[in-house]
Amino acid sequence: MLTSLEILCVLPLGLLQNRISEIMTTELERTKPWEILSQYLTSGDANYVKEYISDLSSEELTSLISHLSDENRKTLLTMLDPQDAVELIEEIPYVQAAQIMEDLETTEAAAIINEMRSDDQADFLAEFDTKDTEAIITEMMPEKAENVRKLITYAQNTAGGLMITEFLSFEESSTVGEVADHLRENADKYERYNVQYIYVTSNNKFVGVLRVRDLVLTRPDVPMSRIVIRNALTVKDTATLEELIRFFNTHDFYGVPVMKDEDELVGVVLRKHILAEEAELANKELLETQGIVGGEELRTMPTLLRSRRRLSWLSVNILLNIAAASVIAFYQDILSSVIALAVFLPIISDMSGCSGNQAVAVSLRELSLGVVKPFEVLRVLLQEFRVGLINGLILGLLIGAAAWIWKGNVYLGMVVGGALMINTVVAVSIGGTIPLILKRFSMDPALASGPILTTITDMLGFFLALTFASASLSYIS
Amino acid sequence: MLTSLEILCVLPLGLLQNRISEIMTTELERTKPWEILSQYLTSGDANYVKEYISDLSSEELTSLISHLSDENRKTLLTMLDPQDAVELIEEIPYVQAAQIMEDLETTEAAAIINEMRSDDQADFLAEFDTKDTEAIITEMMPEKAENVRKLITYAQNTAGGLMITEFLSFEESSTVGEVADHLRENADKYERYNVQYIYVTSNNKFVGVLRVRDLVLTRPDVPMSRIVIRNALTVKDTATLEELIRFFNTHDFYGVPVMKDEDELVGVVLRKHILAEEAELANKELLETQGIVGGEELRTMPTLLRSRRRLSWLSVNILLNIAAASVIAFYQDILSSVIALAVFLPIISDMSGCSGNQAVAVSLRELSLGVVKPFEVLRVLLQEFRVGLINGLILGLLIGAAAWIWKGNVYLGMVVGGALMINTVVAVSIGGTIPLILKRFSMDPALASGPILTTITDMLGFFLALTFASASLSYIS
Numbered sequence: 001m002l003t004s005l006e007i008l009c010v011l012p013l014g015l016l017q018n019r020i021s022e023i024m025t026t027e028l029e030r031t032k033p034w035e036i037l038s039q040y041l042t043s044g045d046a047n048y049v050k051e052y053i054s055d056l057s058s059e060e061l062t063s064l065i066s067h068l069s070d071e072n073r074k075t076l077l078t079m080l081d082p083q084d085a086v087e088l089i090e091e092i093p094y095v096q097a098a099q100i101m102e103d104l105e106t107t108e109a110a111a112i113i114n115e116m117r118s119d120d121q122a123d124f125l126a127e128f129d130t131k132d133t134e135a136i137i138t139e140m141m142p143e144k145a146e147n148v149r150k151l152i153t154y155a156q157n158t159a160g161g162l163m164i165t166e167f168l169s170f171e172e173s174s175t176v177g178e179v180a181d182h183l184r185e186n187a188d189k190y191e192r193y194n195v196q197y198i199y200v201t202s203n204n205k206f207v208g209v210l211r212v213r214d215l216v217l218t219r220p221d222v223p224m225s226r227i228v229i230r231n232a233l234t235v236k237d238t239a240t241l242e243e244l245i246r247f248f249n250t251h252d253f254y255g256v257p258v259m260k261d262e263d264e265l266v267g268v269v270l271r272k273h274i275l276a277e278e279a280e281l282a283n284k285e286l287l288e289t290q291g292i293v294g295g296e297e298l299r300t301m302p303t304l305l306r307s308r309r310r311l312s313w314l315s316v317n318i319l320l321n322i323a324a325a326s327v328i329a330f331y332q333d334i335l336s337s338v339i340a341l342a343v344f345l346p347i348i349s350d351m352s353g354c355s356g357n358q359a360v361a362v363s364l365r366e367l368s369l370g371v372v373k374p375f376e377v378l379r380v381l382l383q384e385f386r387v388g389l390i391n392g393l394i395l396g397l398l399i400g401a402a403a404w405i406w407k408g409n410v411y412l413g414m415v416v417g418g419a420l421m422i423n424t425v426v427a428v429s430i431g432g433t434i435p436l437i438l439k440r441f442s443m444d445p446a447l448a449s450g451p452i453l454t455t456i457t458d459m460l461g462f463f464l465a466l467t468f469a470s471a472s473l474s475y476i477s
Numbered sequence: 478m479l480t481s482l483e484i485l486c487v488l489p490l491g492l493l494q495n496r497i498s499e500i501m502t503t504e505l506e507r508t509k510p511w512e513i514l515s516q517y518l519t520s521g522d523a524n525y526v527k528e529y530i531s532d533l534s535s536e537e538l539t540s541l542i543s544h545l546s547d548e549n550r551k552t553l554l555t556m557l558d559p560q561d562a563v564e565l566i567e568e569i570p571y572v573q574a575a576q577i578m579e580d581l582e583t584t585e586a587a588a589i590i591n592e593m594r595s596d597d598q599a600d601f602l603a604e605f606d607t608k609d610t611e612a613i614i615t616e617m618m619p620e621k622a623e624n625v626r627k628l629i630t631y632a633q634n635t636a637g638g639l640m641i642t643e644f645l646s647f648e649e650s651s652t653v654g655e656v657a658d659h660l661r662e663n664a665d666k667y668e669r670y671n672v673q674y675i676y677v678t679s680n681n682k683f684v685g686v687l688r689v690r691d692l693v694l695t696r697p698d699v700p701m702s703r704i705v706i707r708n709a710l711t712v713k714d715t716a717t718l719e720e721l722i723r724f725f726n727t728h729d730f731y732g733v734p735v736m737k738d739e740d741e742l743v744g745v746v747l748r749k750h751i752l753a754e755e756a757e758l759a760n761k762e763l764l765e766t767q768g769i770v771g772g773e774e775l776r777t778m779p780t781l782l783r784s785r786r787r788l789s790w791l792s793v794n795i796l797l798n799i800a801a802a803s804v805i806a807f808y809q810d811i812l813s814s815v816i817a818l819a820v821f822l823p824i825i826s827d828m829s830g831c832s833g834n835q836a837v838a839v840s841l842r843e844l845s846l847g848v849v850k851p852f853e854v855l856r857v858l859l860q861e862f863r864v865g866l867i868n869g870l871i872l873g874l875l876i877g878a879a880a881w882i883w884k885g886n887v888y889l890g891m892v893v894g895g896a897l898m899i900n901t902v903v904a905v906s907i908g909g910t911i912p913l914i915l916k917r918f919s920m921d922p923a924l925a926s927g928p929i930l931t932t933i934t935d936m937l938g939f940f941l942a943l944t945f946a947s948a949s950l951s952y953i954s
Contacts, residue, residue, distance in 0.1 A: 063847060091727060289766070321828060336816040339812055358790070371542075398795060
């Protein structure tokens with residue numbers, strides 16, 4: 001029988017131990033798919049490779065590729081037919097695919113890019129430098145090369161950079177029967193197109209749109225001009241990602257036609273691509289607020305590149321930190337009289353940073369939802385001030401009480417608590433407004449808000465604690 | 478003429494001043510749409526209100542509603558017809574809509590929810606407590622009530638909770654002509670449905686799928702059983718959001734049928750809804766890493782609620798901070814001998830936190846992309862250790878040099894630099910692995926990684942700096 005002591009202590013510990021040894025075993029003894037694939041890649045048999053990866057889900061492929069060596073990753077892509085390589089690339093995350101593509105030779109990259117959908121072509125080409133891009137385009141099929149040359153002139157986060165150029169358009173004089181015949185004869189080709197809508201033109205000028213399924217309900221001899229919807233919504237090729245996100249928030253369409261110079265139909269932006277970009281945007285903000293800058297980082301990227309990119313952010317931060325800490329250096333004499341303060345300075349710095357960052361996060365979110373506009377600084381200031389006041393009061397009382405109890409000196413408690421109280425109010429108020437002000441001046445709020453905030457609140461926090469101490473030196477030392 | 482001094486100093490200042498006064502003017506003198514709407518709401522004329530908001534874009538509506546008082550927001554929703562209220566709700570962000578709906582009376586909420594699409598009904602009902610939910614369902618139309626009762630039994634982030642129940646299904650004995658006739662006769666009703674696919678059943682058991690546009694190419698007398706695609710992919714009603722994200726990453730479908738008990742078709746999960754949930758997930762992670770917990774926060778929510786939710790996170794953090802700072806308290810004597818150290822302790826704490834959080838961000842991202850699995854702790858540890866070593870070395874040298882130059886004592890530089898160096902290696906290594914370990918034990922990595930990381934690195938950083946100082950006390954004091 002088990003005693004209560006055993007039940008309380010030994011049983012949970014035993015369970016935890018089992019769980020840990022289970023985890024270790026899984027990690028160590030698991031069959032490793034990347035080792036199997038590496039063998040196939042070394043053997044050079046493309047059919048084995050193709051068959052092996054075709055059974056894998058998108059997630060298994062992603063994990064598998066992240067375990068291959070740089071060399072094997074290159075071999076994998078070049079060993080497959082270009083069409084199969086494109087299918088593989090479409091399965092894995094873009095940042096992972098871009099990393100492999102960049103390593104390929106011009107000819108190899110060109111063969112694969114040639115088989116991609118037009119918007120993917122433009123995206124991947126943007127990852128190469130100008131010289132390589134030109135070399136790759138030269139190797140592509142002439143018709144596709146001309147098309148992609150137009151696409152890469154657009155900025156990436158505009159309708160022109162996000163649109164696909166594979167769409168169905170017919171002159172308004174065509175009849176429903178002619179269009180249906182054409183669709184039937186080219187069914188294979190259109191399989192990969194956006195076939196929700198048919199766009200109607202007149203002498204290459206955009207006239208309107210109709211849904212493919214509307215053809216079902218119409219007699220074959222009716223011309224397109226009779227059934228086309230003429231007041232169709234369109235976007236300009238220069239429309240920004242933010243405008244497109246708003247467009248699809250408001251309109252429940254699968255896609256929207258893109259116009260150059262008012263009425264030349266140049267492409268179609270699909271809702272699904274914009275939704276995917278919206279998720280990317282949120283992920284980019286998440287990485288930036290945590291100090292990952294200069295694009296996404298995968299751990300399969302070279303260590304030196306990862307290290308350098310992270311340092312670019314850290315080295316700015318360390319300078320700001322030194323600047324803030326110089327406030328402490330200035331008040332060294334006071335600190336050596338009341339050494340207990342040194343315990344509280346890091347707490348004040350860290351807690352004000354936390355409170356301020358909460359307000360930063362809410363502002364980033366409200367900006368992206370559109371419930372607050374960059375010019376509404378005063379309104380946000382007021383709304384954050386109220387929260388800062390309550391939380392500053394409570395946190396100040398907590399830390400003040402801790403200092404009082406620890407040293408038995410109520411004045412020390414007042415110095416420390418008062419400093420944290422005031423500093424929290426300021427941190428929360430400016431944390432809420434900094435993102436709006438940065439946005440207003442077209443700077444990136446996710447990237448810069450954190451360091452600006454913590455520098456200000458560190459300096460102020462140290463200054464407040466040390467001047468309060470200086471003023472009450474006879475009571476607390 | 479301008480002197481160089483004026484060009485350098487006065488011109489930019491003048492420009493900045495103009496810019497600032499322009500910003501203030503815009504904020505103060507702008508026509509305020511919410512004041513106009515508030516007047517219409519007070520006058521009680523529903524037609525004015527409806528006309529006024531119908532001209533606004535989704536974004537303008539969102540901003541407008543965020544400026545209304547709680548009372549006016551309620552009035553707005555109850556003044557409109559339920560159908561118009563639903564249209565309004567579909568335009569604005571979910572979190573904003575949920576906030577207003579919660580304030581309504583049961584009867585008012587029931588009338589509006591009754592007009593929603595089935596998945597929205599379930600989502601909004603989940604915002605009310607059990608008693609209110611029951612009261613609202615009782616007021617709904619019987620058929621819809623029965624449907625939504627089934628839906629709310631599913632967990633929100635499963636296929637059952639995310640699916641819509643408005644879909645087209647026909648028995649396999651129906652002919653193409655019969656189906657086309659039915660679609661034509663009910664065109665209005667199906668306008669709001671997912672009409673990409675037609676699902677085919679046999680005695681209520683799922684048989685397969687075909688695309689609406691396939692009907693175009695088939696003679697009217699052919700039965701559905703002849704053209705249906707039988708090996709269609711489906712998902713279980715218990716499939717998780719992560720599984721659905723992966724499904725749509727792998728398969729380029731507009732939607733996927735949802736099965737209960739193998740072959741009972743209960744709904745359809747749409748790609749666009751899953752993409753929207755994916756963006757939500759990234760936003761939730763962003764808020765959590767910055768300490769916004771317990772759901773989204775809008776500044777229109779009550780101050781006390783916002784304050785309380787933020788405090789729940791801050792109060793845990795302040796305890797962890799006090800625990801970490803107690804290391805300093807323990808070494809007070811050393812600190813008072815070398816007061817210069819007090820300047821560097823907050824820098825060591827902050828910089829290690831920054832370095833570690835970068836690694837946390839990369840792990841969160843790699844987990845969500847699927848390039849790393851929760852059991853690959855050792856692999857990530859190794860990959861982060863290398864980056865930590867390089868960056869620790871550089872940051873340590875920087876801060877060590879700063880200390881040396883400032884105090885002219887190379888030993889002080891070695892103490893401070895050495896502590897930051899080692900602490901950075903540890904912070905980066907554990908920052909990368911904590912999210913994997915938390916995920917492995919089914920805890921939320923975005924929420925808990927930060928506080929755990931900074932507590933460990935604060936304690937270790939203070940400990941290292943102060944023991945190094947203690948060991949070399951005769952050289953640095």
